[in-house]
Amino acid sequence: MRIPILKLHNYLLISIQIDLDDQTAIQFQEDLLSKIHESGATGVVIDLTSVEIIDSFIAKVLGDVVTMSDLMGAKVVLTGIQPAVAMTLIDLGIHLQDVPTALDLEQGLIKLRQELEE
Amino acid sequence: MDFQSCVNIKKEWDIVGARQLGRDIAGKVGFGTVDQARIATAISELARNIYLYAGTGKVCFETIEEINQKGLIIIAMDDGPGIRELNQVMEDGFSTSGGLGAGLPGVKRLMDEFDIQSEQGNGTEIKVVKWLR
Numbered sequence: 001m002r003i004p005i006l007k008l009h010n011y012l013l014i015s016i017q018i019d020l021d022d023q024t025a026i027q028f029q030e031d032l033l034s035k036i037h038e039s040g041a042t043g044v045v046i047d048l049t050s051v052e053i054i055d056s057f058i059a060k061v062l063g064d065v066v067t068m069s070d071l072m073g074a075k076v077v078l079t080g081i082q083p084a085v086a087m088t089l090i091d092l093g094i095h096l097q098d099v100p101t102a103l104d105l106e107q108g109l110i111k112l113r114q115e116l117e118e
Numbered sequence: 119m120d121f122q123s124c125v126n127i128k129k130e131w132d133i134v135g136a137r138q139l140g141r142d143i144a145g146k147v148g149f150g151t152v153d154q155a156r157i158a159t160a161i162s163e164l165a166r167n168i169y170l171y172a173g174t175g176k177v178c179f180e181t182i183e184e185i186n187q188k189g190l191i192i193i194a195m196d197d198g199p200g201i202r203e204l205n206q207v208m209e210d211g212f213s214t215s216g217g218l219g220a221g222l223p224g225v226k227r228l229m230d231e232f233d234i235q236s237e238q239g240n241g242t243e244i245k246v247v248k249w250l251r
Contacts, residue, residue, distance in 0.1 A: 019134055019137075019138065021130060021131055021133065021134045022130050022133065022166075023130055023131075052141075052155060052158070053137065053141075053155055053158045053159050053162065054159070055137075055159045055162035055163055055166070056163060056217060056221055056224060057162075057166060057217065060217060082155075083151075083152070084151045084152040084154070084155035084156075085155060087152055087155070087156075088152075088155045088156050088159045088228065091156060091159075091224060091227045091228045092159065092163075092224035092227070092228065093210050093223065093224055093227070094224075
């Protein structure tokens with residue numbers, strides 16, 4: 001299964017709408033980095049509104065992809081983390097402290113624009 | 119012990135299958151969205167441990183329906199190599215697989231009861247319980 005990555009001006013938009021298995025998550029990580037490379041995107045929003053569970057593996061993949069994208073020069077914002085998911089992550093002891101987040105896609109784009117000072 | 123069903127863990131996709139079934143059962147018991155997420159996440163961690171460290175095993179569910187208490191028991195068992203560093207795996211941040219080391223201590227926090235039996239060469243059995251409040 002591949003997660004679609006949409007390009008909008010200088011941004012890449014991703015909405016994850018499936019229950020992520022490990023392989024799909026790893027594939028997504030690779031796909032996103034290649035897409036950043038080929039498109040020259042400077043900002044990425046990963047919307048997690050439809051994601052009902054983030055376990056330690058998925059959290060690691062998401063945290064890593066933010067750091068990896070940052071290394072390449074693209075800022076990533078995670079948006080739409082559900083209340084139940086936020087509570088579960090803290091129970092797990094996962095704080096994703098260096099990961100920029102926003103309430104929803106709209107706020108995520110505003111945050112990106114601020115960070116990139118456009 | 120009113121209901122028992124098991125999911126065999128053999129391939130990576132079974133992790134998703136186990137947590138989806140667990141979430142369905144939790145919903146039927148009457149758990150709310152947050153506890154359903156906690157239970158599904160705990161199952162995901164347990165099933166992944168089986169897949170990563172033992173190769174194969176199973177995750178079983180039992181609902182508890184007594185007059186004054188309802189809950190869900192989840193048992194994850196495998197015939198893998200067992201856990202040598204039993205004390206260490208319960209510490210946050212310990213991992214032999216390059217993960218976050220959040221798995222087992224996380225599961226313990228997500229659930230209400232946590233019991234682990236593991237013997238080197240004799241597999242691992244982890245039993246966790248979530249009570250409906």
